[in-house]
Amino acid sequence: MRKISPRRTGTRRSGARRLGVLAGVALLAVVSGCGTSGGGGSSPSANGGFTPPDVPMKQSLGSMEGQVNILAWPGYAEDGSNDPKVDWVTPFEKQTGCQANVKYFGTSDEAVKLMKTGQYDVVSASGDASLRLIAAGDVAPVNTDLVKNYADISPFLKDRDWNSVNGQMYGIPHGWGANLLMYNTDVVKPAPTSWGSVFTGASQYAGKVTAYDSPIYIADAALYLMKHQPGLKITNPYALDSDQLQAAVDLLKKQRQNVSEYWSDYLKEVQAFSTGDSVIGTTWEVIAQVAQGEKVPVKAVLPQEGSTGWSDTWMVSSKSQHSNCAYAWMDYITGPQAQADVAQYFGEAPANPKACDLTAKNFCDAYHASDAQYADKIWYWTTPISNCLDGRKDVQCTDYGDWTQAWTEVKG
Amino acid sequence: MTATSLEEPPAPDGPPGADRPPPSRARRRRPRPGVRTGLLLLPPMLWLGVAYLGALAALLITAFWSQDDFTGEIQRVWTLDNFRQLFTIDVYRTITVRTLLIAALVTVVDAVLAFPIALYMAKVASARAQRLLVIAVLMPLWASYLVKAYAWRAMLSENGLISWLLAPFGLDTPGYGLVATTVTLAYLWLPYMILPVFAGLERLPGSLLEASSDLGAHSWTTLRRVVLPMAFPAIVAGSIFTFSLSMGDFIAVTIVGGTGQLLGNVVYNNVGAANNLPFAAAVATIPIAVMLVYLAVVRRTGALENL
Numbered sequence: 001m002r003k004i005s006p007r008r009t010g011t012r013r014s015g016a017r018r019l020g021v022l023a024g025v026a027l028l029a030v031v032s033g034c035g036t037s038g039g040g041g042s043s044p045s046a047n048g049g050f051t052p053p054d055v056p057m058k059q060s061l062g063s064m065e066g067q068v069n070i071l072a073w074p075g076y077a078e079d080g081s082n083d084p085k086v087d088w089v090t091p092f093e094k095q096t097g098c099q100a101n102v103k104y105f106g107t108s109d110e111a112v113k114l115m116k117t118g119q120y121d122v123v124s125a126s127g128d129a130s131l132r133l134i135a136a137g138d139v140a141p142v143n144t145d146l147v148k149n150y151a152d153i154s155p156f157l158k159d160r161d162w163n164s165v166n167g168q169m170y171g172i173p174h175g176w177g178a179n180l181l182m183y184n185t186d187v188v189k190p191a192p193t194s195w196g197s198v199f200t201g202a203s204q205y206a207g208k209v210t211a212y213d214s215p216i217y218i219a220d221a222a223l224y225l226m227k228h229q230p231g232l233k234i235t236n237p238y239a240l241d242s243d244q245l246q247a248a249v250d251l252l253k254k255q256r257q258n259v260s261e262y263w264s265d266y267l268k269e270v271q272a273f274s275t276g277d278s279v280i281g282t283t284w285e286v287i288a289q290v291a292q293g294e295k296v297p298v299k300a301v302l303p304q305e306g307s308t309g310w311s312d313t314w315m316v317s318s319k320s321q322h323s324n325c326a327y328a329w330m331d332y333i334t335g336p337q338a339q340a341d342v343a344q345y346f347g348e349a350p351a352n353p354k355a356c357d358l359t360a361k362n363f364c365d366a367y368h369a370s371d372a373q374y375a376d377k378i379w380y381w382t383t384p385i386s387n388c389l390d391g392r393k394d395v396q397c398t399d400y401g402d403w404t405q406a407w408t409e410v411k412g
Numbered sequence: 413m414t415a416t417s418l419e420e421p422p423a424p425d426g427p428p429g430a431d432r433p434p435p436s437r438a439r440r441r442r443p444r445p446g447v448r449t450g451l452l453l454l455p456p457m458l459w460l461g462v463a464y465l466g467a468l469a470a471l472l473i474t475a476f477w478s479q480d481d482f483t484g485e486i487q488r489v490w491t492l493d494n495f496r497q498l499f500t501i502d503v504y505r506t507i508t509v510r511t512l513l514i515a516a517l518v519t520v521v522d523a524v525l526a527f528p529i530a531l532y533m534a535k536v537a538s539a540r541a542q543r544l545l546v547i548a549v550l551m552p553l554w555a556s557y558l559v560k561a562y563a564w565r566a567m568l569s570e571n572g573l574i575s576w577l578l579a580p581f582g583l584d585t586p587g588y589g590l591v592a593t594t595v596t597l598a599y600l601w602l603p604y605m606i607l608p609v610f611a612g613l614e615r616l617p618g619s620l621l622e623a624s625s626d627l628g629a630h631s632w633t634t635l636r637r638v639v640l641p642m643a644f645p646a647i648v649a650g651s652i653f654t655f656s657l658s659m660g661d662f663i664a665v666t667i668v669g670g671t672g673q674l675l676g677n678v679v680y681n682n683v684g685a686a687n688n689l690p691f692a693a694a695v696a697t698i699p700i701a702v703m704l705v706y707l708a709v710v711r712r713t714g715a716l717e718n719l
Contacts, residue, residue, distance in 0.1 A: 112484055113687045136483035207587065261588050261670045275569040277588065385482060399482050404688070408681070409503045411673050 068325035098325035118319035127162030171313035182283035210281030213262030309378035494694035534613035588670035604653035612646020648715035
């Protein structure tokens with residue numbers, strides 16, 4: 001832009017007037033924008049207990065709507081577009097006449113955000129997302145009588161902290177798995193047996209440690225402290241008062257000095273292990289398998305302290321326009337065949353033990369699918385809320401907002 | 413970077429600089445030139461005002477709301493809490509300072525790299541070579557940002573190209589971190605610095621260089637006392653791009669930044685992950701404020717006319 005000649009003051013004045021008009025227009029736009037979108041959803045009282053908003057439950061099934069919008073973890077609703085052999089969406093479409101529109105999300109937080117749009121009918125929510133969805137009224141209670149496969153689901157996955165409130169199920173359990181400790185077998189010797197190798201012993205692998213990039217990773221530190229610093233009296237890694245949270249944050253800040261990078265994209269972790277930029281850190285079974293498939297010398301173990309993990313639940317949106325197709329999907333995806341397909345593709349334990357007859361030999365044993373004792377060693381992701389999940393009444397626990405803040409501070 | 417003019421068309425009754433005052437009756441009969449220009453500019457201004465600045469204003473208003481941490485619902489109640497947090501929690505100050513330092517560093521690196529390239533392009537290269545060089549400078553812009561950032565990730569990795577190149581000298585790759593971020597950003601924004609500086613130097617009359625030489629100046633002196641001062645506004649113009657782009661970036665940092673985070677990451681994490689739009693909006697006001705101050709300072713150098 002060439003210089004506007006300063007000699008003509010008239011130009012300047014009209015310029016100023018134009019600016020004034022502009023500001024007026026902008027203000028108008030803002031005011032009218034606010035007017036239309038007032039009032040939030042119903043939210044629970046900030047500090048007190050957690051009472052889910054009154055969302056009606058579906059009472060009976062009707063005719064199919066012809067389509068369903070699915071929000072899923074990658075791998076949970078494959079339609080053959082990634083790999084023609086991996087397809088369990090097409091059989092569903094043929095059976096029910098519901099066309100499935102699938103959208104993938106990368107983190108629980110993203111899923112929560114997308115569910116707020118009301119554009120999705122069902123979501124595969126992990127435990128760190130489900131309570132938030134319930135509390136915000138984004139998902140409806142689920143009538144388990146309408147899902148015939150529900151009866152077969154492993155009992156230890158039903159009516160848990162992360163998928164039900166006051167005995168009311170808010171979804172159908174899908175599958176579960178642990179966050180494991182992965183290490184490069186060429187570099188990390190002897191084989192680690194404790195999470196200590198990524199916390200107090202992390203300096204041994206300075207600059208080569210990796211960790212999951214999410215506030216929920218704080219629970220991993222809390223779990224370690226629970227076993228190694230009994231003085232803190234942590235009994236549930238998702239129920240931390242402010243002192244306990246501070247202890248976990250301190251541990252994570254120390255860990256950070258040895259961390260090469262945090263991962264949330266699983267391919268990023270595979271790459272970091274294959275180039276040698278990371279040699280030890282948290283992982284999922286599926287990542288270990290992909291890495292091993294690429295001939296990276298890694299192993300994934302469940303350390304002696306147990307671990308955090310995820311237990312996913314299919315939930316129905318409270319604003320669903322296609323709730324019949326949504327129920328049909330929940331029933332289909334928790335059936336033995338679909339469960340077997342998804343579990344083997346993703347690398348997790350199926351929620352429906354009948355799937356084990358259809359999986360490869362030893363698959364279910366490897367993932368401890370029906371092993372309630374093993375499942376009990378895992379602390380499944382649960383949204384931290386201010387009334388302590390461990391039952392303490394005398395203190396207030398830190399909630400997910402505090403954890404998000406703390407996570408920013410950990411990363412510095 | 414074309415020279416457009418917002419000047420009014422010259423008044424029909426003589427050159428604008430004429431001494432005599434404009435006749436007052438003529439002014440009443442027809443709309444004043446300013447009004448005509450205003451009418452012409454109304455549609456784009458509406459677009460700018462409603463879609464562009466309106467969105468910005470909406471963002472700024474969101475910064476004064478709060479969010480239910482648990483359910484993620486936005487609560488439309490006026491509060492200064494977001495700004496209080498922003499100013500009282502140390503980590504945000506650290507991140508702001510870090511972001512400013514990186515943006516400044518990237519700008520300096522780019523200016524140092526761009527100046528000789530632009531000088532060669534503008535004053536030394538033949539017309540044909542000049543065209544080829546412009547294409548060469550533009551070429552990286554045609555490739556996707558992500559491809560370039562991931563290329564740097566591969567090069568900077570433990571077994572990467574840089575590590576291999578530096579090994580004979582007993583050095584190692586800087587690994588992922590703030591150094592890697594600076595390098596990557598400097599690479600990404602370099603064309604945005606070269607082009608304005610090139611445009612600025614091209615306008616520098618060759619006769620000035622000759623005059624300087626005739627007066628007995630060495631080429632180094634000419635460079636320092638003639639070329640640099642005249643190119644300075646163009647460099648500042650380029651710095652607006654490199655500085656503001658660096659300050660808003662968050663992708664390069666997630667790819668090569670290791671554990672580091674910049675303001676952009678805080679915004680991204682609060683929008684994309686924590687879904688805390690109000691706090692993200694509050695954080696986003698920092699780069700806006702910094703850029704306003706920067707532009708105000710830059711305006712004095714006359715760099716804005718070089719854009």
